[in-house]
Amino acid sequence: MDIIFYHPTFDANHWISLLQRQLPEARIREWRSGDNGPADYALVWHPPVEMLRGRTGLKAVFALGAGVDSILSKLKKDPDLLPAGVPLFRLEDTGMAEQMQEYAVSQVLHWFRRFDDYQALKLQAKWEPLADYEREDFTIGILGAGVLGGKVAESLVGWGFPVRCWSRSHKNYSRIKSFAGREELSAFANNTRVLINLLPNTPETVGIINSELVNQLADNAYVLNLARGVHLVEDDLLTALDSGKLKGAMLDVFSREPLPAESPLWRHPRVAITPHVAAVTRPAQAVEFISSTIIQLDKGQHPTGQVDLQRGY
Numbered sequence: 141m142d143i144i145f146y147h148p149t150f151d152a153n154h155w156i157s158l159l160q161r162q163l164p165e166a167r168i169r170e171w172r173s174g175d176n177g178p179a180d181y182a183l184v185w186h187p188p189v190e191m192l193r194g195r196t197g198l199k200a201v202f203a204l205g206a207g208v209d210s211i212l213s214k215l216k217k218d219p220d221l222l223p224a225g226v227p228l229f230r231l232e233d234t235g236m237a238e239q240m241q242e243y244a245v246s247q248v249l250h251w252f253r254r255f256d257d258y259q260a261l262k263l264q265a266k267w268e269p270l271a272d273y274e275r276e277d278f279t280i281g282i283l284g285a286g287v288l289g290g291k292v293a294e295s296l297v298g299w300g301f302p303v304r305c306w307s308r309s310h311k312n313y314s315r316i317k318s319f320a321g322r323e324e325l326s327a328f329a330n331n332t333r334v335l336i337n338l339l340p341n342t343p344e345t346v347g348i349i350n351s352e353l354v355n356q357l358a359d360n361a362y363v364l365n366l367a368r369g370v371h372l373v374e375d376d377l378l379t380a381l382d383s384g385k386l387k388g389a390m391l392d393v394f395s396r397e398p399l400p401a402e403s404p405l406w407r408h409p410r411v412a413i414t415p416h417v418a419a420v421t422r423p424a425q426a427v428e429f430i431s432s433t434i435i436q437l438d439k440g441q442h443p444t445g446q447v448d449l450q451r452g453y
């Protein structure tokens with residue numbers, strides 16, 4: 141079996157040695173421009189069109205991340221990016237759920253314990269104990285209840301918060317209230333104090349965190365965007381922060397990355413920022429997932445993780 145690997149920044153040698161350990165029989169190489177040699181499987185991130193165009197014999201392509209929006213948007217512009225009929229797989233969890241749980245739980249607890257308020261008081265040298273917040277007033281609403289959203293929801297239930305999620309189809313998670321579809325988005329938003337976004341970027345979800353949605357949240361709500369920048373209308377967020385509807389926001393992703401220096405988000409006192417690091421691809425776990433998927437595909441089985449190209453995730 142022949143496997144080609146392309147990532148603009150990852151250390152290809154490291155990935156290839158991890159893959160080789162899992163698939164000792166495979167011939168694995170880093171793809172470079174001009175390489176038209178045989179390939180059964182391709183592992184890619186931001187692949188050049190030339191890499192996969194016209195390849196016959198390819199059995200599957202693996203995206204080296206959870207979100208496939210960049211590859212699908214490139215595919216829309218250039219249908220040659222992926223050979224027709226070849227399945228596209230993405231990483232399911234592979235260590236990202238734990239990272240998302242760490243990020244979400246730490247930030248929710250930060251707001252719940254009023255560390256944002258204490259930080260503001262500290263800047264004024266004020267010693268002032270504040271009233272505790274109650275968990276019952278701290279409903280967490282998670283947009284997206286898939287591999288990552290579902291795990292984040294479970295961890296916040298473990299901390300005793302009321303948790304609800306919103307997805308396309310209803311879920312049957314224990315102790316998590318499930319809402320589904322546009323018709324239930326308002327009911328989901330109503331009384332949500334912390335809105336966490338873990339949706340994929342698709343034409344249906346772009347701009348979903350806008351004034352209309354934010355105005356339906358509880359007063360003094362918070363927004364935690366962990367999915368994609370295009371989900372959030374940044375001007376609407378700033379308006380809601382300045383009007384007092386929103387008390388704070390923590391953003392990991394932005395419509396333009398790196399976030400330009402002139403963005404007012406950098407300077408807003410109630411906006412915290414991380415540079416798209418909420419959950420990164422962990423090579424060893426990703427390779428384990430990909431190898432096991434390849435083995436299943438070679439046996440004619442139907443592993444999980446295949447992207448529905450029509451649905452966009």
Ligand SMILES: NC(=O)C1=CN([C@@H]2O[C@H](COP(=O)(O)OP(=O)(O)OC[C@H]3O[C@@H](n4cnc5c(N)ncnc54)[C@H](OP(=O)(O)O)[C@@H]3O)[C@@H](O)[C@H]2O)C=CC1
Nearest residue numbers: 206207284285286287288307308309340344366367418419
């Ligand atoms: N910031 C970072 O570092 C990272 C960000 N991400 C982002 O997180 C996203 C989520 O990942 P993951 O959990 O693995 O994805 P999944 O595909 O497992 O889950 C997606 C969830 O979104 C729901 N959904 C999709 N479209 C709609 C819609 N139109 N209306 C309502 N719900 C919808 C799905 O509903 P249903 O279950 O009914 O299909 C599903 O519950 C990725 O796409 C990526 O963009 C991922 C990794 C790292």
Ligand SMILES: O=CC(=O)O
Nearest residue numbers: 204205206207208
């Ligand atoms: O944003 C990262 C991803 O894996 O998707």
